[in-house]
Amino acid sequence: MRVNDIIITYGSDPSAMTETLLNALSIESLITDKDSAIVLKPNLVVAATPDGGATTHPEIVVAIIEHLKGRGYHNIAIVESAWIGESTERCFALHGYHEISERYTVPLIDVKRDQYVKQRAGGITMEVSKTILTCDFLINLPVLKGHCQTAMTCALKNMKGCISDSSKRQFHTQGLHRPIAALNAVRSADLVIVDSICGDLDFEEGGNPVETNRMFACRDSVLCDAFAASLIGFSCQDIPYIHLAEDLGVGSSDLEAMHLIQLNEPNEQPVATPTGSASYLSLHTEERSACSACYGTLIHALKRLDEGGRLQSLKHTISIGQEFKGVDDPSRVGVGICTKGLGKSLAGCPPKAIDMIEFIKTLGEPSQ
Ligand code: SF4
Structure with a gap:
């Protein structure tokens, strides 16, 4: 797996998807010493099950352990800390980690009970978990989701679970972006496997999950987050810590140089209509047998348009889904290759949210 590769797979079975990614990326080419100390860093920010859109599916952790153990790796640990005010132990218990262990x-x-080592980067001093600093290979397992302060959380921000609570408090007073970049300059992941199965629309603690039924793997945390941002309708400018981390040498945000490897088609999953605070967005769509990856991406695009005050002026209903294949209707607009027979259509299978946003902004008045 090259450093500019992103490998993506679609599905709804986290175990099978993880195994597919691991086979594609060839872990033995990345970890050559079977005695390596390997750390798995999921996102267990709160004690809530993954279907709420906040936490990593534990099946992903289990699939990685089985894959590694089956190849002779034996020195593996699971490392995490919940957010301030939440007990990591409670999170471990709810997700069945004691049984896994x-x-x-x-x-x-x-990490709340770990030893810390003071580190400094980018003008920021922080206390970082000794286990994280001394491991040989760090596998970061973030959930791609929205965040009320930083817009998005994925690989770079998930590293915040590797510092003391005292440093977390300090990060907030420093505005999060510079410290998150600095933390990754101290230690960033060697491999990122992103759980983008049902990440939350706008809050890291979940509650408004949007199904997209995809997972992707990459080695560069900056590239990972630049790509992740485009999937949910942001540019790197919207999430300052991406470029700040790039400036500190953590990785490259150059999506032009990215090599995307898509392992399967996203057409096997039925769509789940968003609930909670995301449900009003579906009123702007006409969905006919859309894949969840496509539909969830459209929901994120509509959310970004709403945040920018552009949704109320949207005169069109956006068509999406496989039942639009072969439909020739000049009065409709749609996203995804299935809608190419409509009056206006955005190509892609599925298109990224950032492209959907630009496409929807160009739409004029509907034809009569
Ligand atoms: S373009 Fe059609 S087939 Fe492709 S992801 Fe969207 S709905 Fe599915």
Whole structure:
């Protein structure tokens, strides 16, 4: 796997999708020493199940452990800390991590109880988990989701679970973006496997999950987040820590140089209509057998348009889905290759949210 590769797969079975990604990226070419100390860093920010859109599916962690153990790796640990005010132990318990730990003889490290080493980068001093700093290979397992302060959280921000609570408090007073970039300059992941199955629309604690049924893997955390941002309708300018991390040498945000490897088509999953605060967005869509990756991406695009005050002026209903294949209707507009027979259509299977936004902004009045 090259450093500018992003490998993406679609589906709804986290175990099978993880195994597919691991086979595609060839872990033995990345970790050559079987005695390496390997850390798995999921997102367990709160004690809530993954279907709420906040936390990593534990099946992904199990699939990675089984894949690694099956290839002779034996020195594996799961490392995380919940956000301030939440007990990591409670999160471990709710997600079945104690059973996972016992079954596979993999220790659980609560960063809140770990030793810390003072580190400094980008003008920021912080206390970083000793386990994280001393491991040989760090596999970051973020959830791609919205965030009320930084717009998005994915690979770079998930590293915040690797510092002391005291440093977390300090990060907030420093505006999050510079410290998050600095933390990744101290230690960023060697491999990122993103859980983008049902990340939350706009809050890191979940509650408004949007199904997109995809996972992707990459080695460069900056590239990962630049790509992730485009999937949910942001540019890198919307999320300052991406360029700040790039400036500190963490990686490259150059999506032109990215090599995207798509392992399957996103056409196997039925769509789930968004609930909660995301439900009003679906009123602007006409969905006919859309894939969840496509429909969830459209929901994110509509959310970004709403945040920019552009949704109320949208005169069109956006058509989407496989039942629009072969439909020739000049009065309709749609997104995705399935809608190419409509009056206006955005290509892609599925298109990115950032492209959907630009396309929807160009739409004029509907034809009579
Ligand atoms: S363009 Fe059609 S087939 Fe492709 S992801 Fe969208 S709905 Fe599915």
